[in-house]
Amino acid sequence: MVDIDSQIPTSYDPFADIKDSLAPGDKGYVHLRVQQRNGKKCLTTVQGLKEDFGYQKILKDLKKEFCCNGNVVNDKVLGKVIQLQGDHRKNVMIFLVKSKIVDKDRIKIHGF
Template sequence: MVDLDVQIPSAFDPFSETKDSAPGAKGYVHLRVQQRNGKKCVTTVQGLREDFSYQKILKDLKKEFCCNGNVVQDKVMGKVLQLQGDQRMNVLNFLVKGKIVDKEQIKIHGF
């Protein structure tokens, strides 16, 4: 038998980028809105760096936007901020204005 040094091309996987989507992967902060019952919804902020004080950020967000909120520890996503209502644009402006995160590092999801 002859040993040929041929590389077989692997199949293209369009989701290969998302397979290693650990919390804060690639430095993105994800702002999502989740529909609750009726007209109510919840805004979640995921992907902030671990060295930030989540409680202080939450306290400032709650005071600034007159809403309630909570810090949730998730097994997969790590720490996640939850705020009442659709606060995606408000949180985006708050994070950029406070120089916590660059605007290019924020991804907004939802309807």
């Protein structure tokens, strides 16, 4: 007879590293995510920028560069998050690296 417990694979949690951190952005990463809204509409979020940056200034430059609308949201858990209309993850990454706000190895892109 075969032991069933030894055949069941253990589950892997891909978000385990996020749960281990004490606060969002404590490892210095900037997270670029896309969220599906309704239909073909989507939303790009930028989380993890340092607090000493002028979020409104960065948002103004992003909106002008990508011809989209956006805002800064204050979240209790995540802190300040920049939201942009549309999927601009790669464009935002290039913009942040080119303007020397964040190094390329400190940016993580999430989403589909």
